[in-house]
Amino acid sequence: MDISEIDSAFTEDTEPEDKYLIELLKRAYKGEILCTMATADLSAIEPFSDYRPTISNEYRSYFKNKAQEGLPSALHVYAKHGKLIMSDDYSALAMHKELSLPQANCIVIGDTPEIKGVTYHGDPFQLPPPIVKVLDEPELNT
Numbered sequence: 001m002d003i004s005e006i007d008s009a010f011t012e013d014t015e016p017e018d019k020y021l022i023e024l025l026k027r028a029y030k031g032e033i034l035c036t037m038a039t040a041d042l043s044a045i046e047p048f049s050d051y052r053p054t055i056s057n058e059y060r061s062y063f064k065n066k067a068q069e070g071l072p073s074a075l076h077v078y079a080k081h082g083k084l085i086m087s088d089d090y091s092a093l094a095m096h097k098e099l100s101l102p103q104a105n106c107i108v109i110g111d112t113p114e115i116k117g118v119t120y121h122g123d124p125f126q127l128p129p130p131i132v133k134v135l136d137e138p139e140l141n142t
Contacts, residue, residue, distance in 0.1 A: 016049045018087035024078055024109045025127070034124035037074075038106045040084055041117030042096060045077060045104060048087030055091050063095040072096065074105040079113050 027033045066072050073092040077084040084106060086093055096104050109127070112120050 015051050015053070015087065015090055018048045018085075020080075021048070021076075021078060021085075021087050021109075025076075028109050028127040029129065031126045033110045035110075035127050036108045036112050036120050036124050037122045038077075038084075038108050038112070038118050038120045039103050040077075040106050040115075040119075041103055042101070044084055044115055044117035045075065045086050045093065045106070046083040047090065047093060048085055051090050053090040053094055055094060059091055060095065063092065064099065067095075067099055067101065072101065072105065074107050076109060077106045078109045079111050079115060082113075082115055084108065084115065084118060 024033065028035055063072060072095070073089060075084075075086050075092055075096075076088045077086045079085070093104070106118075107127070108120070112124075
């Protein structure tokens with residue numbers, strides 16, 4: 001899939017635009033700031049807005065399978081006002097809550113202040129390029 005074909009326009013039906021996160025991601029992909037892995041209590045993660053995603057059956061099944069394997073999607077977050085702010089994957093955060101997972105793996109972009117319920121681990125790293133995985137398209141037989 002050509003990444004330029006992905007519609008990234010923000011509308012009332014999509015996740016709200018977080019300009020601060022977009023700027024952090026640009027800087028992280030350029031290597032100007034680093035990221036750190038963390039494990040965070042869900043109570044330490046605050047959504048950027050009150051947006052409520054519609055979760056497809058395909059995504060729900062995918063997430064549940066990953067969670068059962070111990071590999072649920074990591075949330076991209078940034079630290080602000082004593083919380084980790086999440087604004088790029090409302091579906092994953094909703095699934096963490098739906099499955100009553102007490103913690104989430106996070107990729108913290110930029111600063112890593114001490115936050116109650118957050119444990120940082122590993123060395124800081126440069127954010128690798130994004131990968132797009134389409135869940136509801138049929139597999140091509142080659």
